[in-house]
Amino acid sequence: MTTDPPLILDIDGTLTRPEGWGIDPRIFDPLHEWDAPVVVATGKAFPYPIALCHFLAIPELVVAENGGVVYTGDDVTFTADRAAAQNVMAEYRAAGYGPGWGADDTVNRWRETEIAVNLEMPLEPLEEIADDYGLEVIDTGYAYHLKDPTINKGQGVLAMAEAVGIDLEDAVAVGDSINDVSTFEVVGRSFAVANADDAATEAADEVLEDVHADGTLGVLERVRGRSRD
Known part of the structure; x- marks a missing residue:
C-alpha cells in the first residue's frame, strides 16, 4: 500500500x-x-x-x-504544573529582571505549563533560580524556556x-x-x-x-x- x-x-x-x-x-x-x-x-x-x-x-x-x-x-x-515556573519568575523579577516581552506579554499570556523568557534577558541568574526549584532552562533559539526537566x-x-x-x-x-x-x-x-x-x-x-x-x-x-x- x-x-x-x-x-x-x-x-x-x-x-x-x-x-x-x-x-x-x-x-x-x-x-x-x-x-x-x-x-x-x-x-x-x-x-x-x-x-x-x-x-x-x-x-x-x-x-x-x-x-x-x-x-x-x-x-x-x-503534563506539567506551571506553579514552580511562576515561583522562579517571581524571584527573577525580584532580582530586577523579567520575561522581557513587554507589559502585555502575549508570549506567556495563555501559556499553561511553562514560561518563555526573551533571549535578551540574563541567562545565568535565571538558570540559578530555576535550579533551586528543580526546573531547567532550554534555549530553543527563539526563547529561553523555563520548564520541568522530566x-x-x-x-x-x-x-x-x-x-x-x-x-x-x-x-x-x-x-x-x-x-x-x-x-x-x-x-x-x-x-x-x-x-x-x-x-x-x-x-x-x-x-x-x-x-x-x-x-x-x-x-x-x-x-x-x-x-x-
Whole structure:
C-alpha cells in the first residue's frame, strides 16, 4: 500500500519563511492535503498551534509547550504544573529582571505549563533560580524556556500516538532545535533543517541542505506517498 506517513512538525525554524520570520504560506496546501495525521509539536503556548491547525484546516493534533500540553482533538492533558515556573519568575523579577516581552506579554499570556523568557534577558541568574526549584532552562533559539526537566516533546508525541493510533515507526519528524531531539528519538525517520542547532543536527537521521520551510517542503515532497510493506 502507498500512503503518506504521519508527520510530526515543529513550528519556529521549521515551518517559517527562509528569512526566519512568520509561517511560510507554501506549507498550507501540502499539509491540508496530507492523507495521514499531522501533529504540530512546538514550544509555543497552547493556543498558537491550535490556531495554526484551524488555518490549515486539519485536525487539531497538538503537542504544545515542549510536551507540557497534549491535545488529541477530544481531550487535553496538562503534563506539567506551571506553579514552580511562576515561583522562579517571581524571584527573577525580584532580582530586577523579567520575561522581557513587554507589559502585555502575549508570549506567556495563555501559556499553561511553562514560561518563555526573551533571549535578551540574563541567562545565568535565571538558570540559578530555576535550579533551586528543580526546573531547567532550554534555549530553543527563539526563547529561553523555563520548564520541568522530566517533560519533553517526545513524551507528548508518544502520548498522542497512543491516543489516536499513530504508528511512530512510520512517522517522519522535522525540527530545528534542542527541544526536537526527544521527538527525533521516538519516530521512524527524522530530519533537521539546515538552520538547526547542534543538538538537533546531531540527533537527526538526516540534516537537510535547505533552511526553514524550504527544508520541510523538500522533505514533504520526498516522503509523500512512500510505499509501505
